[in-house]
Amino acid sequence: MASILIAGCGSIGCQLGQQLAQEHTVYGLRRTTEYVPANLHAIEADLNHKIEQLPDEIDYAFFMPTAGKYKDSAYYNAYVLNLKNLLNGLQDKNIKRLFFISSTSVFSQNDGEVVNEESPTDPHSFSTKRILEGEELALNSSTPTTIIRLGGIYGPGRTHLIDLVREGKAHCMEDVWSNRIHSDDCVGVLAHLLNLDVSGAKLENIYLGVDCEPSLSCEVYSWLAEQLSVPEIEHMEPTENSRLMRSNKKISNARLLESGYEFKFPNYRLGYTDLIENETFE
Template sequence: MARVLIAGCGDLGCQLGTILKQQGHEIFGIRRNIDNLPSEIEGIECNLFTPICDLPEKIDYVFYIVSAAKYKDNDYYQAYVLGVRNLLKALKGHPVKRFFFTSSTSVFSQSDGEWVNEESATEGHGFSTNRLLEGEELCNESTIPSTIIRFGGIYGPGRTHLIDLVREGKAHCMENVWSNRIHSTDCAGIFAHLMNLDMQDASAVAELYVGVDNQPTPSCEVYEWLAEELNVPEVDHQEPSENSRQMRSNKRLSNERIRNSGYEFKYPTYQDGYAELILED
């Protein structure tokens, strides 16, 4: 049994905590308000952006799953730099085996539809990616072993923005622009898989993973499929400007490393995930 701390225990953190509790681990979750945490998670009411309160003793694994409240530099600084720094400082003296940090594939700057993996170059091209890379650097420089997971576009229950846009006739897709996504269930599944893999053999866990499903897809193909499934009019297609290509991150992301580690996706394609969401709607 491991003692696990989940910092930023929102939707993904609660999914992860529930999975790990069912596997027999002891789970602690940090949130500003712990009233709505599931019973499987012992809440720690704490603000990560201020000097952190006392933590439970002998934490084995830490998951940092914090997101910025707003698309502003200060919010990204707090979420991906200040919070990480405060937590790493508070963990001094704990026998932490691994610190898992949630990052984003937006740090990859490629935009010509090329294949991208963990070895591909990154580039800070705005405050958001700069702050994400700062947070990654803090993890890499820490004395605690760390693993960074760069997730693509996350969808799932409560994350149905694209379905809503298509249904309401407000969606516009960009021609010849690749997109990459992952179901929230697989985000939590990857976290749990890597922690359990580390418990078996720490050398088997890499320092970096790309977290996307098996099927990079042109965005218009996804929109068209959704429109057909929802029985609504076709989505408007637009020719992207060079700026919009970059904004929409035109690349194909490979998940080969996480699959080779033994993880099996519950939702390997966007059709698998969105079909279930549409049925449940």
């Protein structure tokens, strides 16, 4: 049994904590603890400030930042300042590994290229600059660190694309590739990597958390429209400027698959079918 801290215990963190708590002691840290599940040990703390009330023994930590607003100061606080305070709070804990939950947005490839963990990143916006700054801080710390860059997350409570299609507000650009992952697989990937480390397996520094099938955006939108029995959504020809501004890449999860992870929802059709059949929509 390990002692695990989930710092930034939001919806994915709570789901992860509930799964891990079946075998481990799990602490959930967030500003307000009313939503921390009962089988987790809640820690009420603000990572914008010095952290003093961490447990004496922590074996593993998950850092799961969320910037509440799309502004530079919010991203700096979430990905850099909060991490600095967490690392300072953990410096005497001798933890075995920090898992930093990042984003595939740090890649700026926009011509349909295949992207893997070795592909170059690009601080092309203030948000990606801060995310990469946080990654570098974690990787250069004295704590062994694994970065997990997640693609677009969908799942229960994350039905924005379904809502747009149902309401006739969706449109897509032709020939643009997209990458996503179901929230259940987000949790599955994180638990899988933790279990590998607990078992003594050697982890890589970076993993890409996306499903097994990069998909053309218009293909996904059209498929959803058919499943929801709504009119076909509008397809648009992208301008040269919009191509440069929009992410357009095929992200490979080969390293994750090679580590032994098996996806619950390896493609968007399986994931969205389950979501449509089980989600209650307004």
